[in-house]
Amino acid sequence: MKRPAWGLQSKFIGAIALMLAIVVLVMVLLWNRQQASRHEVSEATRESMRVLLADRMRQDGEAEVRQLADALANPLYYFDLDAIGARARAALRESDVEYVLVYDTQGRILHDGSGDIAAYGQPMSDALAADIIAARGPHARTLGQLLDVSSPVMIGDQRLGGVRIGYSLAGMAMAENAAMGGLRARIDAVGRRDLAWLLLLCAALATIALAAVALVQRLLVQPIRMLGDAARAIEGGDFSTPVPESARNDELGDLVRTFARMRDSVARHDRDIRRVAYSDALTGLSNRLAFRELLDKRLRELQGAGRQLALLFADIDDFKRINDTLGHEAGDEVLLQVAGRIERIVGGHAGAEGCVARFGGDEFVVLLEAGHDSAGTDVRALAKRLAEALVREIGQPMLLHGRQVFLGVSIGVALFPDDAEGASMLMKNGDIAMYQAKVAGKNCHRFYSRSMDQAVERRMRMEHDLRGAWERGELSLAYQPIYRTRDRVLVGAEALLRWQHPEDGAVAPAVFIEVAEQSGMIESIGPEVLRVACREAAQWRTPDGAGEPPFVAVNVSPRQLRSGDLLHQIQAALLDSGLSPARLHVELTETAVISDEAHATALLARLREAGVRVWLDDFGTGYSSLSHLRRVQVDGLKIDRSFITDLLRDPDDLALTSAIVAMAHSMGITVVAEGVEKQGQFELLRDRDCDLVQGYWLGYPVSADAFARLLD
Ligand code: C2E
Ligand code: MG
Ligand code: MG
Numbered sequence: 001m002k003r004p005a006w007g008l009q010s011k012f013i014g015a016i017a018l019m020l021a022i023v024v025l026v027m028v029l030l031w032n033r034q035q036a037s038r039h040e041v042s043e044a045t046r047e048s049m050r051v052l053l054a055d056r057m058r059q060d061g062e063a064e065v066r067q068l069a070d071a072l073a074n075p076l077y078y079f080d081l082d083a084i085g086a087r088a089r090a091a092l093r094e095s096d097v098e099y100v101l102v103y104d105t106q107g108r109i110l111h112d113g114s115g116d117i118a119a120y121g122q123p124m125s126d127a128l129a130a131d132i133i134a135a136r137g138p139h140a141r142t143l144g145q146l147l148d149v150s151s152p153v154m155i156g157d158q159r160l161g162g163v164r165i166g167y168s169l170a171g172m173a174m175a176e177n178a179a180m181g182g183l184r185a186r187i188d189a190v191g192r193r194d195l196a197w198l199l200l201l202c203a204a205l206a207t208i209a210l211a212a213v214a215l216v217q218r219l220l221v222q223p224i225r226m227l228g229d230a231a232r233a234i235e236g237g238d239f240s241t242p243v244p245e246s247a248r249n250d251e252l253g254d255l256v257r258t259f260a261r262m263r264d265s266v267a268r269h270d271r272d273i274r275r276v277a278y279s280d281a282l283t284g285l286s287n288r289l290a291f292r293e294l295l296d297k298r299l300r301e302l303q304g305a306g307r308q309l310a311l312l313f314a315d316i317d318d319f320k321r322i323n324d325t326l327g328h329e330a331g332d333e334v335l336l337q338v339a340g341r342i343e344r345i346v347g348g349h350a351g352a353e354g355c356v357a358r359f360g361g362d363e364f365v366v367l368l369e370a371g372h373d374s375a376g377t378d379v380r381a382l383a384k385r386l387a388e389a390l391v392r393e394i395g396q397p398m399l400l401h402g403r404q405v406f407l408g409v410s411i412g413v414a415l416f417p418d419d420a421e422g423a424s425m426l427m428k429n430g431d432i433a434m435y436q437a438k439v440a441g442k443n444c445h446r447f448y449s450r451s452m453d454q455a456v457e458r459r460m461r462m463e464h465d466l467r468g469a470w471e472r473g474e475l476s477l478a479y480q481p482i483y484r485t486r487d488r489v490l491v492g493a494e495a496l497l498r499w500q501h502p503e504d505g506a507v508a509p510a511v512f513i514e515v516a517e518q519s520g521m522i523e524s525i526g527p528e529v530l531r532v533a534c535r536e537a538a539q540w541r542t543p544d545g546a547g548e549p550p551f552v553a554v555n556v557s558p559r560q561l562r563s564g565d566l567l568h569q570i571q572a573a574l575l576d577s578g579l580s581p582a583r584l585h586v587e588l589t590e591t592a593v594i595s596d597e598a599h600a601t602a603l604l605a606r607l608r609e610a611g612v613r614v615w616l617d618d619f620g621t622g623y624s625s626l627s628h629l630r631r632v633q634v635d636g637l638k639i640d641r642s643f644i645t646d647l648l649r650d651p652d653d654l655a656l657t658s659a660i661v662a663m664a665h666s667m668g669i670t671v672v673a674e675g676v677e678k679q680g681q682f683e684l685l686r687d688r689d690c691d692l693v694q695g696y697w698l699g700y701p702v703s704a705d706a707f708a709r710l711l712d
Helices: 009-076 081-091 131-134 170-235 251-280 286-301 318-327 328-347 379-394 423-439 450-466 508-521 522-538 558-563 566-577 590-595 597-609 627-633 643-644 652-668 679-687 703-710
Strands: 099-106 109-111 139-141 146-155 158-168 311-315 352-358 363-370 396-400 402-406 409-416 446-448 474-484 490-503 505-507 551-555 584-589 613-619 636-639 672-673 692-696
Touching: 009 081, 009 099, 009 146, 009 158, 009 170, 009 551, 081 109, 099 474, 131 139, 146 636, 158 423, 251 286, 286 311, 286 363, 286 423, 311 328, 311 379, 311 423, 311 613, 318 328, 318 558, 318 643, 328 352, 328 363, 328 379, 328 522, 328 558, 379 446, 409 423, 423 446, 446 584, 450 508, 450 590, 474 522, 474 703, 490 508, 490 522, 490 597, 490 692, 490 703, 505 508, 522 558, 522 566, 551 613, 558 566, 558 584, 558 590, 558 597, 566 584, 566 597, 584 590, 590 597, 590 613, 597 613, 597 627, 636 652, 643 652, 643 672, 652 672
Parallel strands: 409 446, 490 551, 551 584, 584 613, 613 636, 636 672, 672 692
Antiparallel strands: 099 109, 099 158, 139 146, 146 158, 311 363, 311 409, 352 363, 396 402, 474 490, 474 692, 490 505
8 A cells, every 4th residue: 555655754753853963963063162162262371371471481580680680780890701701601501591691881792601702792783682782671572482681780870781681482382381281181171071961962862852753653653554544445445444443542542433433434334325326226136237246256257267157138028018007016016026036046046056136127137157066067058947947937927916917038148258258248148139039029038149149230220220211101001902701802901011121122021010019110100001001991992792992901019009099090090081980990919909908908999989890810829718809809800821821731720710710700700811822721711601811812912003903
């Protein structure tokens, strides 16, 4: 975990180091200052000592010179050179005396204390000579390392000459040096003591600073760092990092405890939010987000591990119908029951580990893996077994507010790593496979295969192209004649939708009507078909032998039936075309009617009240139940083509067809046979009293114009 580069501790150490440095600097300055002043003191002392010594030397010199002058007064008066010499030599023998000169009033040298008196009679010619000769009293002067003291020699007021003694100052310098040596030694000792004190002071300060750093580190930096680390961990979503316990009774202790409480509360909120964000509110299952995370995690773990995984994408068939007809509460109830069933089935599936999620709406997803105890089990086989079980179990009737409801489920299966390498791809392919299960007739399962991609693409293109096809004039109606079996008189026609695709040409209705149905486009195309069929039929004239003009039978999709707008659409089409209601027949599939019996029954009753005939199309392919026909009142039923095809070969089909005709007639229902392709079929149907027939043997679907000509 990254720490700030210039942390609290470094800052604090920096500040203390700076303070220490300043203190040391002040100490050094102080020490320097002391050194300087010690030097000044010793210099001043030396100076005053020198003055003092020189003064004393001069006084001593002057006293000695005066004594000598007094002693020389008589010898000089009598000019007794021997006595002068004796006195001078005695003086010269004194310590420090460099020279002794006795001179006359004119300054000529009379004696210098030497034996031969080499300078005798010579005048004194040094710089002091003139002053000395003129002086009336003692005279002292310093000349370099010499002190020159002189005094005139007098008897009474008469001046006889003078005497001069030169003292060497070296002795004095030595004395001075000796004295100064002692002084300096003492000053140095004081300096050393001062230095020692200063160093001690510095050391004490440094120790205090170190102690302060350690204290700050322990009391402030460490706990704050730990809090920082914990905060960063929490920021990263890890709530398990321990927050240091603190028994401290200060602000920081309070902060640490508050922080721990805050962490707990954030963790709690996080858990709550995750629960809400990751689960489906209705069923309590994982939602898309949670599932996606789980899938990503599992795929990462499985990558390269050689293990397989299956994704089952389940979508309830026609779930919208439940919502539309029974209300959303019933829809929720269905979802809950389905979720329960899926969980139960997945949980009870031996040898597999599964996770169930709801993707919103009526989509459920199952992630399936071979269990650890059954390693090596083929996931494909497992998925197949599970998918079959799901289709079977969800297909069991469901009790909803005291009513039995039948549901189907379409399941797409995609395998990892065979069908996809990543989560998104896996989910997309599962979706594609599910879609193919729907296309294949729903209530079944399909495994994903590469060819499905093309199928899906084709289908999506078709959906795209179909949009607006009616407005572009690509859709039209063909009419297939329907004859009365008894006398083969043309009595009506079935309107069949045709799509002329600008590039692909004619598209099979079975294909594009399925697309229109699934995409919901049939809800806009259906009313147009009704309108055009009625308008064109209104133009038809009565053919020979028929008492009235032919009827038109219009196919109505289950979706139109459910939309609740059908009655209004039919009335509008009739009003617009002026077609008599009796000439309009509506073809509905059995399944459309059965799936919502109550609603359909009411609607059909109102249609029939309005005079429109209602036929059941494709009779025999769905849940054909004759008791059903009693409840749902219809005017006719069209026996499905599949029965007619085998009529000549299969005695069962013949028996069934005969039974349907007989039973329908007993209820006053007209029977139409569709898909008559052979004369034999027609004759057989005529023998069995089938009312109406339709098929290629009698007539192909033709354009509106061609059909109008047929009537002529
Ligand atoms: P359907 O209502 O059962 O229509 C009869 C289908 O059987 C028509 O196919 C017709 O051409 C075909 N057929 C008629 N006689 C014979 C025969 O002797 N042999 C064979 N093999 N087939 C014959 P088509 O036109 O391809 O329509 C297929 C289905 O599309 C229709 O089945 C109907 O369910 C649906 N359909 C057609 N037009 C419309 C429409 O305008 N609205 C709706 N909702 N569905 C339509
Ligand atoms: Mg039909
Ligand atoms: Mg049919």
